[in-house]
Amino acid sequence: METPLEILKYYWSYDSFRPMQEEIINSVMEGFDTLALLPTGGGKSLCFQIPALMSDGICVVISPLIALMKDQIESLRKRGIKAISVHSGMTKSEIDIALDNAIYGDYKFLYLSPERLRNEVLKVRIAQMKISYLVVDEAHCISQWGYDFRPNYLSIKDIKEIIGEIPIIALTATATPIVADDIMSQLGFRKPNIIKSGFERANVSYVVRNVEDKNGQVLKIAHSVHGTGIIYVRERKRAEEIAGFLQSQGINADAYHAGFTPAQRSKKQDDWKSGNTRVIVATNAFGMGIDKSDVRFVCHYDLPESIEAYFQEAGRAGRDEKRAYAILLWNKSDIRRSKQILNLTFPEIDYIKDVYQKLFIYLGYAYGSGKGEVIKFNLTDFSQKMKLHTLSAYHAIKYIQTEGYWNLTEEIDNPSRIMFSVNRDELYKVQLKNSSLDSFIKTLLRIYTGLFSGFVPIDEEYIARVSRNSKASIISNLITLSRMHIINYIPSVRSPLLILNEERLDNKNFYISVKKYEERKGIYQSRIDSIISYASNASVCRSVLLLNYFGQTGSQDCGFCDVCIDKRKEREGRSFENEVERRLIEILISAPRSLQEISELIEDESKTYIKILRELVDRGGVKEAEEKYSLIS
Numbered sequence: 001m002e003t004p005l006e007i008l009k010y011y012w013s014y015d016s017f018r019p020m021q022e023e024i025i026n027s028v029m030e031g032f033d034t035l036a037l038l039p040t041g042g043g044k045s046l047c048f049q050i051p052a053l054m055s056d057g058i059c060v061v062i063s064p065l066i067a068l069m070k071d072q073i074e075s076l077r078k079r080g081i082k083a084i085s086v087h088s089g090m091t092k093s094e095i096d097i098a099l100d101n102a103i104y105g106d107y108k109f110l111y112l113s114p115e116r117l118r119n120e121v122l123k124v125r126i127a128q129m130k131i132s133y134l135v136v137d138e139a140h141c142i143s144q145w146g147y148d149f150r151p152n153y154l155s156i157k158d159i160k161e162i163i164g165e166i167p168i169i170a171l172t173a174t175a176t177p178i179v180a181d182d183i184m185s186q187l188g189f190r191k192p193n194i195i196k197s198g199f200e201r202a203n204v205s206y207v208v209r210n211v212e213d214k215n216g217q218v219l220k221i222a223h224s225v226h227g228t229g230i231i232y233v234r235e236r237k238r239a240e241e242i243a244g245f246l247q248s249q250g251i252n253a254d255a256y257h258a259g260f261t262p263a264q265r266s267k268k269q270d271d272w273k274s275g276n277t278r279v280i281v282a283t284n285a286f287g288m289g290i291d292k293s294d295v296r297f298v299c300h301y302d303l304p305e306s307i308e309a310y311f312q313e314a315g316r317a318g319r320d321e322k323r324a325y326a327i328l329l330w331n332k333s334d335i336r337r338s339k340q341i342l343n344l345t346f347p348e349i350d351y352i353k354d355v356y357q358k359l360f361i362y363l364g365y366a367y368g369s370g371k372g373e374v375i376k377f378n379l380t381d382f383s384q385k386m387k388l389h390t391l392s393a394y395h396a397i398k399y400i401q402t403e404g405y406w407n408l409t410e411e412i413d414n415p416s417r418i419m420f421s422v423n424r425d426e427l428y429k430v431q432l433k434n435s436s437l438d439s440f441i442k443t444l445l446r447i448y449t450g451l452f453s454g455f456v457p458i459d460e461e462y463i464a465r466v467s468r469n470s471k472a473s474i475i476s477n478l479i480t481l482s483r484m485h486i487i488n489y490i491p492s493v494r495s496p497l498l499i500l501n502e503e504r505l506d507n508k509n510f511y512i513s514v515k516k517y518e519e520r521k522g523i524y525q526s527r528i529d530s531i532i533s534y535a536s537n538a539s540v541c542r543s544v545l546l547l548n549y550f551g552q553t554g555s556q557d558c559g560f561c562d563v564c565i566d567k568r569k570e571r572e573g574r575s576f577e578n579e580v581e582r583r584l585i586e587i588l589i590s591a592p593r594s595l596q597e598i599s600e601l602i603e604d605e606s607k608t609y610i611k612i613l614r615e616l617v618d619r620g621g622v623k624e625a626e627e628k629y630s631l632i633s
Helices: 004-012 021-029 046-053 066-078 092-104 114-118 120-126 151-163 177-186 214-224 236-248 262-274 307-314 332-345 349-363 379-385 390-402 424-433 435-447 460-467 471-483 514-536 542-549 562-590 595-602 608-619
Strands: 034-037 058-062 083-086 109-112 131-136 168-172 194-196 204-210 228-232 253-256 279-282 295-300 324-330 374-376 406-408 412-414 416-420 456-458 487-490 493-495 497-500 622-625 628-631
Touching (some): 004 046, 034 177, 046 168, 066 083, 066 109, 083 092, 151 177, 214 295, 214 324, 236 279, 295 307, 324 514, 379 390, 390 406, 435 460, 471 487, 542 562, 562 595, 562 608
Parallel strands (some): 034 194, 131 168, 228 279, 253 279
Antiparallel strands (some): 412 493
């Protein structure tokens, strides 16, 4: 296979590229640093996966979303492509084995979460790798002007210095011109190079409704737009409430949010993708990495936090290029709530400093200790024990993260993992001596591959079904093998992780920049203002407004958004009224007419002639005398 198209056909079974994919791939393979701007669903991952498969060495991918990272690795493995990851939810032993495999195991892709970039061991091991490309996914995260700034992305520069002059591929779906320039600057592009697809979605109708009864509007949408839909909300409780309401009205709906177990979320997602569930009501935890082409509507029940977030989520509608709808519901209470969220997101600096010290007290770390630790973190327990409001404490913790002192990951679902700690000969001896475990070990070896070279995710319930045992029995056998030092067994865990980048500092040395605080608050405020302006706009085509926001000027009105449709109705109405006025004047030129005579002659069932007649009288062009109307000469 010598061409990108041959690789595409062989591994992905596609006959052609999507817009701009081939241009991006060619730029990368010619050795240029490349910033690729493609809309949601535009196929960004192929833009680095294909060049990597055509090059020697391993491609390093920085990705901030562990769930998306896992999805991409699983997708590559299904195609027979070796990929591996290093992220927050892994033990030191797992990381060590993964990095060894990246160096010696002929892997093509190494995915890294950004908080791992500070790790000195990782830096040493990366220096030993033959790296083909450095990929920065969700590249807007490196810019403080971006809507989802991650301070750990700034550590990419350190990795770049170790790797040397190899091409950098930066990818994002949502970057304004200022953010795009900042991305290239932060990543040290040798020269500016942006390749972008047009952001127009000609088949998507953008609709905004100012309504008080949102539930009624959602029901109307579900009845009037046939096919699959997503309804985005900002709270878990509301997702369940709206799904329940739709179910009560005969709509096949379900709720999805991060509070459900991994098994529940997986089933809900699969049911929706397969069509067993028609409408999914979800928080923004839903949608990343899901490539479902026939979504007919995406409805935002709540005002999103930014135009970037809205555009990305709305972009999940109509990927099959058929007519689809992106609907935003709002009212005055949304504006009040957005302003409240602004104040909640940026607590007072003194409060932030108080939360910093209380968190270390809660964890039991003295001054000068804690650096490099990774801890399972329960926000509710912390807030209760330290007598803090949970939401306020969360935003204080997240703000401290933007200053680089620590990282709080999203809730991580890590399945159980195992790896044999003995070689095959030693294992065979164990099987001969322990007939009770022999059958179980054979089952493990039959179901899973690679158990001797690295940690492999397992599913205890699935093993139980295959071997016709109980889950408790399977876990008991795994624990037994672990105690015998035959396997390393890491049970599943579901928890956010707190990664301490620095040791605990005293109040004198813990520094929050007032200038940065005010700048970040101002940027957040401008994003809120932009989405409010978008929602309240009634004069500019929705599509044109969105494209202008992302720096694409000179676009034509879409003709299908609510603003364009209202304008067309207004034009058609004015044209009709002009025609009615012309007919009225023709009728009255010949002789004065009564209202009854006018009605019989004008043929206007809408009765618009009455309104026009009154306007003509008011303007002094027509007079009324003895119940008849006549022109004033």
